[in-house]
Amino acid sequence: MDTALTTEQHEIRRALRDLLARYGGPGAIPAAVGTAEGYDPALWRRLAGDLGLPGLALAEEYGGAGCTATELALACEETGRALLPSPLLATAALAAPLIAALGTPDQRAALLPRIADGTLTAALALPGGSLATALGLTGDNRDGTWAGGGRAGGIQARGKEGERRLYGEAGRVLDGHSAGLLLVAAHTGGYPRSRTQVFLVPGDAPGLTRTRLTALDETRPLARVELRDTPAEPLGADDTADAAAALAAAGRAAAAILAAEAVGTAAGALERTVEYVKTREQFGRTVGSFQAVKHRLADLYVRVEAARSAAYHAARDPESGPLALAQALEAARITTGEAVQLHGGIGFTWEHEAHRYLKRAAGDELLFGPVHRLRDHAAERAGLFGPTTAASGVPHGAGVR
Numbered sequence: 001m002d003t004a005l006t007t008e009q010h011e012i013r014r015a016l017r018d019l020l021a022r023y024g025g026p027g028a029i030p031a032a033v034g035t036a037e038g039y040d041p042a043l044w045r046r047l048a049g050d051l052g053l054p055g056l057a058l059a060e061e062y063g064g065a066g067c068t069a070t071e072l073a074l075a076c077e078e079t080g081r082a083l084l085p086s087p088l089l090a091t092a093a094l095a096a097p098l099i100a101a102l103g104t105p106d107q108r109a110a111l112l113p114r115i116a117d118g119t120l121t122a123a124l125a126l127p128g129g130s131l132a133t134a135l136g137l138t139g140d141n142r143d144g145t146w147a148g149g150g151r152a153g154g155i156q157a158r159g160k161e162g163e164r165r166l167y168g169e170a171g172r173v174l175d176g177h178s179a180g181l182l183l184v185a186a187h188t189g190g191y192p193r194s195r196t197q198v199f200l201v202p203g204d205a206p207g208l209t210r211t212r213l214t215a216l217d218e219t220r221p222l223a224r225v226e227l228r229d230t231p232a233e234p235l236g237a238d239d240t241a242d243a244a245a246a247l248a249a250a251g252r253a254a255a256a257i258l259a260a261e262a263v264g265t266a267a268g269a270l271e272r273t274v275e276y277v278k279t280r281e282q283f284g285r286t287v288g289s290f291q292a293v294k295h296r297l298a299d300l301y302v303r304v305e306a307a308r309s310a311a312y313h314a315a316r317d318p319e320s321g322p323l324a325l326a327q328a329l330e331a332a333r334i335t336t337g338e339a340v341q342l343h344g345g346i347g348f349t350w351e352h353e354a355h356r357y358l359k360r361a362a363g364d365e366l367l368f369g370p371v372h373r374l375r376d377h378a379a380e381r382a383g384l385f386g387p388t389t390a391a392s393g394v395p396h397g398a399g400v401r
Contacts, residue, residue, distance in 0.1 A: 019046060020079070103236060121181070135247055156186060165229050172224075256324055259314055307330075310327045336362075
């Protein structure tokens with residue numbers, strides 16, 4: 001597809017890339033991830049105040065820029081390129097769309113302007129430890145088994161309307177340790193009439209315990225969220241709202257944003273590798289002059305560009321988001337792995353930037369994949385596989401790998 005950018009989109013990319021070159025980048029990661037928040041709060045205020053990053057895709061009536069998902073994808077591609085630790089993904093790509101889709105007018109008016117100006121960060125807390133399942137990316141989320149299914153486990157909501165209290169635990173919550181607001185998916189109604197509903201829980205609510213976990217990718221802070229008789233406010237006025245459908249819709253839209261960020265990760269690793277092989281000498285000549293190395297880099301370039309095209313198509317057509325995410329995650333995994341190889345012995349150093357890109361790619365696939373399940377579920381949703389036929393021998397539900 002045509003991925004040519006408009007003048008405004010070019011300006012967003014230029015401004016963000018310049019700001020990250022001055023204040024961010026792989027060199028600034030150790031100090032940023034060592035903070036209590038897991039990111040640089042001063043840089044986050046610049047991103048929100050100077051560029052309005054968290055409000056790019058929010059409506060102007062809520063203080064946003066009124067742009068589309070394409071502009072947010074473009075911004076996330078740049079943050080992925082710089083491996084920026086920030087709450088942008090959890091807040092703007094996962095939480096804000098759910099508030100906009102399910103929230104009452106009062107809830108949207110109270111929360112979205114604070115998200116747009118960066119003073120409020122949010123995280124999506126889902127039981128079961130699998131974002132991909134709960135968001136409907138790697139399986140059908142309508143049966144609610146990922147949220148406890150009304151039985152023991154997961155997160156349960158108790159009490160009458162207006163007096164709801166939550167009990168349970170969510171693992172691997174992205175930016176869950178520092179977010180000012182948690183969107184918690186919980187089961188209500190008990191087992192016979194069980195349904196999934198989303199609740200709002202302030203970060204300082206009583207009975208809430210948040211523990212930052214050790215993650216493979218330190219630029220993606222994860223937390224365990226425990227709720228013990230924690231008061232919560234339902235998101236939306238009608239408790240019969242189809243939260244599972246809203247989560248799935250938000251998941252497909254977020255997949256395009258995630259795909260663009262993964263493309264940025266792959267592109268950043270490739271750019272740094274190209275620069276390295278231009279200067280690294282072996283056998284009296286630069287490594288980049290060897291034909292085999294040129295071929296490997298050319299293959300990676302084609303892979304990254306194809307994934308970029310898929311990501312920007314998905315930003316305009318969210319239904320293709322999961323497939324674009326699968327392609328981008330695969331491109332990131334392969335490209336960052338090759339980057340480590342082409343850097344030689346230094347690339348295997350844990351703190352080297354090539355290894356940081358590899359950990360980002362591996363961590364993202366663990367959190368939002370795996371790739372083969374993304375493709376498998378996308379194929380099932382598209383109806384590519386029916387009952388077994390004598391001609392094809394392909395069983396219903398068989399996935400593409």
